[in-house]
Amino acid sequence: MGNIFDKPVIGVVMCRNRIKGHETQTLQEKYLNAVLNVGGLPVALPHALAEPELFAALLPKLDGIFLPGSPSNVQPHLYGENGDEPDADPGRDQLSIALINAALERRIPLFAICRGMQEMVVATGGTLYRRLCDHAQFLEHREDAELPVEQQYAPSHEVQVLEGGLLSALIPGCSTFWVNSLHGQGAKTLGPQLRVEARSQDGLVEAVSVHDHPYALGVQWHPEWNSSEYALSRLLLEGFITACQNYLAEKQRL
Ligand SMILES: N[C@@H](CCC(=O)NCCCC(=O)O)C(=O)O
Numbered sequence: 001m002g003n004i005f006d007k008p009v010i011g012v013v014m015c016r017n018r019i020k021g022h023e024t025q026t027l028q029e030k031y032l033n034a035v036l037n038v039g040g041l042p043v044a045l046p047h048a049l050a051e052p053e054l055f056a057a058l059l060p061k062l063d064g065i066f067l068p069g070s071p072s073n074v075q076p077h078l079y080g081e082n083g084d085e086p087d088a089d090p091g092r093d094q095l096s097i098a099l100i101n102a103a104l105e106r107r108i109p110l111f112a113i114c115r116g117m118q119e120m121v122v123a124t125g126g127t128l129y130r131r132l133c134d135h136a137q138f139l140e141h142r143e144d145a146e147l148p149v150e151q152q153y154a155p156s157h158e159v160q161v162l163e164g165g166l167l168s169a170l171i172p173g174c175s176t177f178w179v180n181s182l183h184g185q186g187a188k189t190l191g192p193q194l195r196v197e198a199r200s201q202d203g204l205v206e207a208v209s210v211h212d213h214p215y216a217l218g219v220q221w222h223p224e225w226n227s228s229e230y231a232l233s234r235l236l237l238e239g240f241i242t243a244c245q246n247y248l249a250e251k252q253r254l
Contacts, residue, residue, distance in 0.1 A: 007041040008063035008244035034224035047091030064244035067116025109243035117218030125191030143182040156181035167197040179221035215243030
């Protein structure tokens, strides 16, 4: 178990929902367990923490940032598009983008999943496809919501890892592998700070990292799903926590 004070504190951004008429912020247990299972100390981050004074007080307490998936979509005006977004979560957008900018500025380790990867793309000047299904070149990347959850998170398509980046270093010798897929949007253009780490066979970006950063990885698939059972998922998460432990140790030296 180790000393709880040696565990890196990982901020996990919450999602806004309405449950029985009450505005609620939630976190899915699979994300929390994924962080716990590799030795991180997850701390839920409500959207109010984006307030500048609170945000300034929060950052020194974080050794890592974790951006989970969500059925909500990033607001299109944040990447220069018009039109409403019926499934928006503005509070999440605001906090996530502030955390991504802080992660880049302070070199705080960052792990982003699905919507989290899309937030990385938008926060660094990129754009999104709002409806992949409207573009004939792409596979079906959405889950079948009629299926049981276990089948929704089953492997759906392959991804090809690009050599020489963070992902290929985390999973050496594994250039192609199957991933689950539960997203209707995807990365369209990337800003100069991001590197493509993997693509699906239809060419869609499936993983990105930040140039010249110890660990800032975004993936479009869901490695948190049964993460303790899949070696590849565990390697990504263990790499993240190792980077967070290094960040914590450096803070303790200062
Ligand atoms: N809404 C975006 C991102 C999709 C996403 O994050 N899906 C996962 C939701 C459930 C979970 O957290 O496992 C899109 O549709 O592209």
